Amino acid sequence: MKGYMTIDDIPVEIHDERNMLELIRKAGIELPTFCYYTELSIHGACRMCLVENEKGGLEAACSEPPKPGHKIRTNTARLRKYRKNILELLLSNHNRDCTICNKNGECRLQSIANKFGIKNIRYINTSYTPEPDESSASISIDRSKCILCGDCIRVCNEIQNVGAIDFAFRGSHMKVATAFGVPMADSPCVGCGQCAAICPTGAISVKNSLEAVWTDLLDKTTEVTVQIAPAVRVGIGKHLGFEDGKNAMGLIVAALRRMGFAKVFDTTLGADLTVQEESREFLEYVSKPHDLPLFTSCCPAWINYVEKRHPDLFPHVSSCKSPMQMFGALVKEYYKDNGKRHVHVAIMPCTAKKYEAVRPQFAKDGKPVVDHVLSTQGLIHMIEQSGTRFDTLEPEAVDNPFGIVSGAGVIFGVTGGVTEAVLRALSEDASNAALLATSMAGERGMEGLKEFEVEHKGETVRVAVVSGLGNAGRLVDDIKSGKKSFDFVEVMACPGGCVCGASQPYAPPDVKEIRGKGLYSIDKLMSCKRSGDNPILEDLNEGILKGREHELLHVSYVSDGKHGA
Amino acid sequence: MENAIDLDFTRNVIDEFNGAPSAIIAMLQEIQEKYRYLPKEIFPVLSRTTGLSEARIYSLATFYENFSLEPKGRNIIKVCDGTACHVRKSLPILERLRAELRLPQGVVTTGDLEFTVEVVACLGACGLSPVLTLNGKAYPAMTPDKASNLLRSVKESEVPRDA
Numbered sequence: 001m002k003g004y005m006t007i008d009d010i011p012v013e014i015h016d017e018r019n020m021l022e023l024i025r026k027a028g029i030e031l032p033t034f035c036y037y038t039e040l041s042i043h044g045a046c047r048m049c050l051v052e053n054e055k056g057g058l059e060a061a062c063s064e065p066p067k068p069g070h071k072i073r074t075n076t077a078r079l080r081k082y083r084k085n086i087l088e089l090l091l092s093n094h095n096r097d098c099t100i101c102n103k104n105g106e107c108r109l110q111s112i113a114n115k116f117g118i119k120n121i122r123y124i125n126t127s128y129t130p131e132p133d134e135s136s137a138s139i140s141i142d143r144s145k146c147i148l149c150g151d152c153i154r155v156c157n158e159i160q161n162v163g164a165i166d167f168a169f170r171g172s173h174m175k176v177a178t179a180f181g182v183p184m185a186d187s188p189c190v191g192c193g194q195c196a197a198i199c200p201t202g203a204i205s206v207k208n209s210l211e212a213v214w215t216d217l218l219d220k221t222t223e224v225t226v227q228i229a230p231a232v233r234v235g236i237g238k239h240l241g242f243e244d245g246k247n248a249m250g251l252i253v254a255a256l257r258r259m260g261f262a263k264v265f266d267t268t269l270g271a272d273l274t275v276q277e278e279s280r281e282f283l284e285y286v287s288k289p290h291d292l293p294l295f296t297s298c299c300p301a302w303i304n305y306v307e308k309r310h311p312d313l314f315p316h317v318s319s320c321k322s323p324m325q326m327f328g329a330l331v332k333e334y335y336k337d338n339g340k341r342h343v344h345v346a347i348m349p350c351t352a353k354k355y356e357a358v359r360p361q362f363a364k365d366g367k368p369v370v371d372h373v374l375s376t377q378g379l380i381h382m383i384e385q386s387g388t389r390f391d392t393l394e395p396e397a398v399d400n401p402f403g404i405v406s407g408a409g410v411i412f413g414v415t416g417g418v419t420e421a422v423l424r425a426l427s428e429d430a431s432n433a434a435l436l437a438t439s440m441a442g443e444r445g446m447e448g449l450k451e452f453e454v455e456h457k458g459e460t461v462r463v464a465v466v467s468g469l470g471n472a473g474r475l476v477d478d479i480k481s482g483k484k485s486f487d488f489v490e491v492m493a494c495p496g497g498c499v500c501g502a503s504q505p506y507a508p509p510d511v512k513e514i515r516g517k518g519l520y521s522i523d524k525l526m527s528c529k530r531s532g533d534n535p536i537l538e539d540l541n542e543g544i545l546k547g548r549e550h551e552l553l554h555v556s557y558v559s560d561g562k563h564g565a
Numbered sequence: 566m567e568n569a570i571d572l573d574f575t576r577n578v579i580d581e582f583n584g585a586p587s588a589i590i591a592m593l594q595e596i597q598e599k600y601r602y603l604p605k606e607i608f609p610v611l612s613r614t615t616g617l618s619e620a621r622i623y624s625l626a627t628f629y630e631n632f633s634l635e636p637k638g639r640n641i642i643k644v645c646d647g648t649a650c651h652v653r654k655s656l657p658i659l660e661r662l663r664a665e666l667r668l669p670q671g672v673v674t675t676g677d678l679e680f681t682v683e684v685v686a687c688l689g690a691c692g693l694s695p696v697l698t699l700n701g702k703a704y705p706a707m708t709p710d711k712a713s714n715l716l717r718s719v720k721e722s723e724v725p726r727d728a
Contacts, residue, residue: 163618168627179608179619180634188618 003068008075014066021049021061029074032083032112034200035149036062039495039509040158043150047086048112052076087113092123094201095144101202102140106506108200109147126172135183137355138191139204143175146203152176152195159495161470162305164189176203190304192469192493193351193502206351206503209372210381216343216371217260223340225263226256227327228398230271231349231413231497232376234518235504239380240390244511245518250395252347252379259386263399265331267346270323271409271421273330273540274298275531277320277553278418279425286461286487292316292479293464293486296418297555298323300356301493305469307557310476319554323412324353325362328369329552330402333544343371347379349413349501352493361555375503401536407523408531414516415467415497416443416450419490424530426456435529444520446496446513449475451486462486468495570606574599579614586615589625593632601637638674638681640719644697647687655695659684661709665716680716 004011005020007027017023019042024031034046042062049061051072058079059072073079091113098104133141148167153176156162164187168177178187196204216222233249242248253264278296285294297303297318306313321329324346335342346353356362357370374382383390397403408424411417423438442452443463448471451464464486466472472491478484494500499515500507507515528534545552578595582588592611597603603626612619626632644650644659662682666675674681690696693705697712704715 157618157621163620166618166620166624168620168624170628177620177623179623180605187620 002066005066005068006071008073014068017066019062020051020059020064020066020072023066024049024051024061024072024074031061031074032115033062034108034112034147035151037151037154037198040151040154040198043154046147046149048083050079050082052079058082084116084118087116087118088121089123090147091118091121093125093127094147095129095142101145102205102208103199103202107202110201130175133184135185136189136191136207137185137358138193138207138351139184139189139196140207141184141204142202145201146176147201148174148176149200150176151198151200152204155194155198159468159470160190160192160194160493161473162188162190162192165195188308190301190308190469190493191352191355192301194494195502196351197502197504197506206375206377207354208378209354209374210378210385213345213372213374213378213382214385216345219341221341222343223262223335223338224260224343224345225265225331225335226261226345226347227265227267227270227324227331228252228256228347229267229324229349229413229498230410230519231499231501231504231515232347232379233522234413234499234515235349235376235501235507236380239505240383242390244507245514245521247518247522249522250397251390251393253398254393254396255383255386255388255390257396258388258393259382261345265327265402266398266405267323267327267348268405268409268412269402269534269536270325270327270330271298271412272406272531272534272537273326273553274320274323274412274418275408275421275425276537277326277549278318279422281318281320282422282488283426286459290316290487293462293489294318296488296490297321298412298418299352299492299498300350301352301469302472302491303557304352304355305472305493309473311558313476314558317557319556321362321553321555322353322356323409324348324370324373325356325555326553327402328357328362329364330540330544332364332369333552334401344369345372345374346370347374347376349376349498349504350494351375351502353503361557376501377503377505380505401539404528404534404536405526406528406531406534407526408529409534410522410526411519413498414519415446415492415495416465416490417497417519418492419443419463419465419488421531422488423454425532430530430533443490446509446516448495451484461488464489466490467492467497469493471495570600570604572606572610575607575610576614579611584614586617589615589617589622590629593622593626597632601641602633602635605634635674636678638678640679640700641681641683642697642699643683643685643688645686645688645690645695646684647691647694649691650687650695653695655697655707657709658695658697658707658712661712662716665713680719 002014004013007024010027012023012027032048035043044060044063050058051061051074054071098110130143153166156165165176165178167174193206196206217224233247234245236248237244237246256264282294295317297320328344331344354373357368357373362369408421411420420443427434441454442450443465448468449466454461466475496512500512575596578592582592596607608619608622611622644655646655666680673683688696690703695707696703696705697707
């Protein structure tokens with residue numbers, strides 16, 4: 001205890017709050033903000049969190065430390081006037097085509113303006129109307145909706161260490177831009193989409209493939225199949241009257257079937273195949289002398305990062321395709337002589353998957369194997385558009401012949417999950433005690449970097465699990481400089497892993513953790529815990545995959561073909 | 566004239582400051598001094614060695630009026646339009662210079678890269694108003710006619726270049 005502050009006449013105890021805003025929110029007062037996030041540095045740009053002190057002075061609550069004995073008010077006539085004026089000024093230069101905006105209904109500017117009852121804007125719009133930047137496969141950028149809060153810049157620099165964007169120019173000409181204003185696709189952007197997730201307006205939004213999916217789905221001559229990534233089932237809930245972190249897979253399957261998808265599959269089977277291939281590759285990799293660890297390859301934003309930042313690492317990145325691409329290749333193979341036009345859709349928590357799907361390396365006969373990547377948010381909209389009432393559905397199971405999946409595959413959606421799945425595969429002991437020991441090796445938890453050692457057949461295996469590209473970048477630097485040394489490194493670009501992907505509905509850090517825990521709960525209910533115990537794999541290995549593992553399950557991202565097996 | 570961008574020069578500048586990201590503005594100033602602008606080619610080198618993103622360096626380069634991303638002329642004329650110079654009619658001087666150099670609207674450098682005409686907010690020499698500088702040298706109490714004469718004398722190489 002470090003004393004009290006008086007907020008609106010209520011004494012509030014100071015603990016370790018970093019600023020007055022945290023203390024005010026602890027007191028149950030929801031001050032509006034556009035530029036404050038606990039995980040980012042403090043910018044103090046939006047001025048919505050201004051409070052009035054005893055002397056009538058104004059303080060930005062986000063930028064002031066809590067002071068014992070200090071008395072403030074959060075809702076005075078003057079503050080109300082200022083907040084409304086700030087909103088009016090923000091809206092004056094804002095493109096107010098709300099009804100046709102990608103973030104309509106999910107926009108913080110819209111919701112706060114609505115709360116404050118802004119009905120009239122006295123200032124004329126003096127901004128220019130720039131062309132949207134649609135060059136990226138993952139995100140859309142519309143600067144006419146930007147309020148210059150800088151959230152996207154800070155997440156791109158501080159959390160992801162990508163640095164694709166920054167403020168450029170000054171004063172009324174200031175804008176968020178890439179270096180020399182090049183299109184996003186030509187910038188260092190890796191498509192992780194964290195900027196879109198954090199953007200409080202529609203200035204940056206996740207690309208939407210909803211209409212394309214509907215068109216194919218409603219075309220009678222086309223058979224549409226779909227795969228659902230593990231993280232989706234624990235992230236979709238809240239918007240459909242379901243809890244975050246609870247397994248909604250059965251309901252999603254039921255909803256998709258009602259909408260007309262011919263077959264509904266689970267990407268988790270792709271994850272099981274990844275575990276099979278990756279553990280095989282790992283054993284081969286560590287049996288040879290190696291300076292650098294084997295990096296995982298499931299995360300497409302990480303692959304983009306390697307491609308743009310560290311192409312020399314490719315020989316050390318697993319040659320396994322991501323679960324989505326493995327599964328896509330498998331499904332396309334299975335449906336090739338179907339006689340009907342076949343379209344495969346993947347529902348993903350990830351924005352970078354949209355680019356992965358159209359990468360030339362994955363094309364079969366010049367066409368992508370995954371035709372459309374739908375975001376978790378897109379799925380929510382689709383269910384809503386279809387008129388299906390989620391709460392009236394009965395859970396249903398996914399379709400054969402890919403109907404059985406393992407718990408190891410499900411936990412792919414959270415940081416540490418890929419590692420745990422591989423460790424389970426490497427362990428010869430399938431007992432519950434061994435599984436429990438594996439789960440406590442050090443890979444679980446939402447920390448950005450976890451380092452630990454495990455024993456495998458008398459050898460010590462040094463493992464690092466890293467999430468967030470900023471953490472990954474620092475780890476790569478340490479590995480390259482020889483400061484750190486590992487045998488296996490799991491990388492997920494989004495902090496916390498796929499459950500925190502940018503295509504999921506936005507959630508604060510505590511909710512993201514609940515989603516991660518949700519995947520571990522699903523794993524607990526699975527009778528098949530290890531990917532290798534999945535009986536379907538044997539059928540596949542002896543059937544469709546026989547002699548074609550390399551073609552269907554592996555990839556090389558470098559043109560000379562040196563990468564991979 | 567240095568058309569090719571010598572990246573070794575940039576590397577030397579970076580070494581001089583030990584690649585410290587906090588010294589980026591000083592580095593940019595030194596590089597601009599050599600080329601009279603910030604060539605695009607230096608950005609990747611600066612970014613790799615300082616750890617700052619190219620977008621961040623671009624941000625700095627566009628924030629400060631003093632930095633230019635466009636090549637500038639061999640002769641740089643800065644016309645002061647601070648309050649003192651403005652009330653003593655600096656704008657007609659500027660207009661004369663721009664007209665004689667046939668500079669279209671929004672363009673400050675002649676196509677042959679001989680002249681750049683800039684407006685500055687204050688040169689800090691209000692006693693000399695209206696004042697302009699040519700390649701760093703101040704010319705006091707200017708008039709449009711005096712400005713025309715100055716231009717002519719430069720073209721006839723009476724004023725040493727790169728002074």
